[in-house]
Amino acid sequence: MKKFSYQQANTDHTLFIKHRAGKVTLLIIYVDDMIVIGDDTAKIEELQKCLAFEFEIKDLGSLKYFLGVKVTRSKHGLFLSQRKYVMDLLANTRMLDCKLADTPIVENHKLGVYVDQVLTNKERYQRLVRVFIYLSLTHPDIAYAVSVAIQFMHSPSDDHMAAVMRILSYLKSAPGRGLLFLKNGHLDLEGYTNTDYARNITDRHSTSGYFTFVGGNLVTWCSKKQNVVSRSFAEFEYRWIAQGVCEI
Structure with missing residues (x-):
């Protein structure tokens, strides 16, 4: 992928990105399964030809199922x-x-x-x-x-x-519950954090969580017990707010 002038993402080493004239092409791979997506049709076709030259590949068409995740499309967005x-x-x-x-x-x-x-x-x-x-x-x-x-x-x-x-x-x-990504017409970035101060009955550690949204759609979330015992509620709140800001 680097030979094809794609950049490897720092956040996920299985993700490769290429920008051209305001458009983007992305490839993400898991072992021998991959997804190619983007708004640069010419570069997507070029990438498929390059990969077919190097490897034996099969184009399965529009994404419907990947690693146990079903993708359902509609005029409103993806589910x-x-x-x-x-x-x-x-x-x-x-x-x-x-x-x-x-x-x-x-x-x-x-x-x-x-x-x-x-x-x-x-x-x-x-x-x-x-x-x-x-x-x-x-x-x-x-x-x-x-x-x-x-x-x-x-x-x-x-x-x-x-x-x-x-x-x-x-x-x-509700076995069919999942994530709905809508076309909301904006790419606003929002983050929310929540805390549960010293509620662990074994070691008095606190549990924290955050949610981040892009364009009104949930993209990342986390719920985690903190590694240290906070000495005050204010310290605990600031510690996890900082973590939420880092995620944003």
Whole structure:
């Protein structure tokens, strides 16, 4: 790609970009699957010919499905979802007939590490959490619940497994939920941060989150327990606001 005068992105080394006369062409690759997109039709055709000369490739046409993510197009914009991925997960975990949950995690939960906790199947727990991490690509609504589950990967208990199964029950309530990218007619950049001061019952660390929007569409989000204990609410707020600004 560098030989074709494409620049490798610093934020994602699998993304390559080329600008020409106010237009842009992008290629992103995962192993042997790639997406080529942009508004420079001539450069896209040129890139396809160059790649076909170097490798044996197959053009699958307009993007519809990529790495478990379904892309649905309309006159309004794009909709990304992982419905099939969710349904396959529910089938594999025998949760297709489970009772539905209206939230991915119990409000004001008391999840932590206790001396008398009953341990659960560690391998199964870790496998499910890793799947949820991938599902978070189109489900920002489970980001916080997943960030909590990740904290107990080393020694999960029955209570932690119950929290993971609740995420499955929540996904079952709307397996087709996803991200809608609309043509809003602007490219305004917006960022929001939120904090949960010293709520972790085990180590008193705080949990923070941010959302960023471009053109009214959600593009990045994060929910994470902070690495240090903040000595005041003001310090905690400023620390995460700074993180949100860095993301912008």
